[in-house]
Each structure stands twice: as C-alpha cells, then as structure tokens.
Amino acid sequence: MTLSETSVETSGLEVWIDQELCTGDGLCVQYAPEVFEFDVDGLAYVKDAAGDLKLGAGLRVDVPAGLRLDVIDSAKECPGNCIHVNRVTDGVPVAGPEAGSGSGAGPEA
Numbered sequence: 001m002t003l004s005e006t007s008v009e010t011s012g013l014e015v016w017i018d019q020e021l022c023t024g025d026g027l028c029v030q031y032a033p034e035v036f037e038f039d040v041d042g043l044a045y046v047k048d049a050a051g052d053l054k055l056g057a058g059l060r061v062d063v064p065a066g067l068r069l070d071v072i073d074s075a076k077e078c079p080g081n082c083i084h085v086n087r088v089t090d091g092v093p094v095a096g097p098e099a100g101s102g103s104g105a106g107p108e109a
C-alpha cells in the first residue's frame, strides 16, 4: 500500500491517461464511466465534471470525491499501466505506474 486508505479518502486526487500505452480494453470505462470515456480513436480519455473529454496529452481532471476508490482500482488494474492518479496537494502518485510499491506487481493473496 502506498498511502493509507484514510489518506485516499480525504485527499483530493487528479487523474490522467497516457494514451500511448492504452490498450483500449475499456476496464477503466467500466469502473468509472463518470471519469473515463472512449473517444472515436478507441482509446480512453479522462473527462471533466462537465463531461468534456480531455484530448491533449497529459491533461488531467480532478477525481470526484465519491469515485476515488473506483479510479484507483482502475489504475491498479489497467492493462496498459497508463492511468496516473496523483494527490492534488503535492502531486504524489497514489496509483498507477509511478506509484511504486503497492500497485500492480504485488503478490496476489
């Protein structure tokens, strides 16, 4: 675990996708359709509270409070390992390829 679950519950988070690595499988769209959506290119993008897709490379959106754990789970299970979830206050990676230990390659029960 990289950060305590308590921290995740109370911290503002932001998320972005590296489309260069997206496989287009749609796991994230299933987990949190309010935050992730496919564009016509078949790749997933983040969208803001107004529902507008962020199509520029590296553009990020705030994660709605009620969707933090869904977004973190998406990042942990993303086959492309390309969903980046960071804490807003200091940019510390919470989930995704930069989060270090606690996601991805950890032992499965």
Ligand code: SF4
Residues within 6 Å of the ligand: 017, 021, 022, 023, 024, 025, 026, 027, 028, 029, 036, 043, 044, 074, 077, 078, 079, 080, 081, 082, 083
């Ligand atoms: S889970 Fe990852 S690889 Fe799959 S569509 Fe979403 S961003 Fe792309």
